[in-house]
């Protein structure tokens with residue numbers, strides 16, 4: 001008898017499943033026995049020129065390997081698309097056990113030059129695109145036996161900030177806050193929510209100026225997503241994990257790190273006097289990262 005897959009009898013929806021990391025996740029879920037809803041709007045890296053062929057191609061690939069999949073080639077930035085993905089899962093397979101929100105685009109520009117269209121497109125795809133699926137999926141998961149698993153895709157820049165990606169960093173920071181809110185709001189219904197901050201060679205990472213410090217392949221990210229969707233991770237919620245190559249790292253939860261307290265209200269003058277020595281600042285890791293990448297580039301010249 002063949003070994004039983006980690007996701008046998010589960011129904012999993014993956015957005016942005018036509019290319020890159022989403023495709024690898026969809027293939028891995030199918031290989032572990034899940035029926036997969038393959039969502040991809042089939043757009044260019046900036047969100048332009050949609051095509052249904054990209055989602056269809058992954059469904060064909062899954063079926064050729066003996067798996068089960070259905071394409072939904074909608075724009076995930078609409079609530080209707082979230083509903084359609086989930087209703088497709090429920091109508092065809094009777095339930096939805098996991099929803100993985102991988103879809104993403106980039107529109108890079110310095111903050112002072114960024115247009116409303118560049119801002120809105122990126123926020124809509126990443127943040128609203130995660131909300132649209134989490135909302136529709138959790139409405140079903142909270143009522144079904146066994147609950148369900150939500151997995152969001154963030155980025156290190158969502159925690160650290162980014163020089164010319166204020167839209168993307170804001171969207172990815174929002175995705176983590178959304179994931180944490182889903183984790184605390186849905187715990188009582190047996191629904192988990194977690195986030196992955198990946199680094200992998202895809203068309204998106206090829207766009208990062210100066211490259212990334214670490215790198216890996218899209219297929220390296222998929223096993224962690226499969227684990228989070230499986231029954232083995234039923235107690236894991238509210239967490240953010242980096243996955244790059246063979247490295248999996250856990251991010252800390254944000255906490256106050258030190259404080260100053262007085263009876264009543266501080267005056268600006270008192271703060272100017274006391275704060276630098278008593279509280280100081282917590283240096284941004286992104287400044288260290290930029291310095292490290294600059295040194296690396298200088299060495300390579």
Ligand SMILES: NC(=O)c1ccc[n+]([C@@H]2O[C@H](COP(=O)([O-])OP(=O)(O)OC[C@H]3O[C@@H](n4cnc5c(N)ncnc54)[C@H](O)[C@@H]3O)[C@@H](O)[C@H]2O)c1
Nearest residue numbers: 016019020021041042043076103104155199200202204205
């Ligand atoms: N590749 C990396 O190193 C890296 C680093 C940090 C975060 N991420 C995140 O991982 C995720 C996957 O990135 P990737 O590198 O595989 O990108 P990719 O460009 O290879 O794939 C993204 C897919 O999302 C689809 N998509 C875009 N807009 C959509 C929409 N509105 N509705 C449905 N589908 C849509 C695209 O058609 C594409 O197939 C993204 O959320 C990205 O921000 C990637």
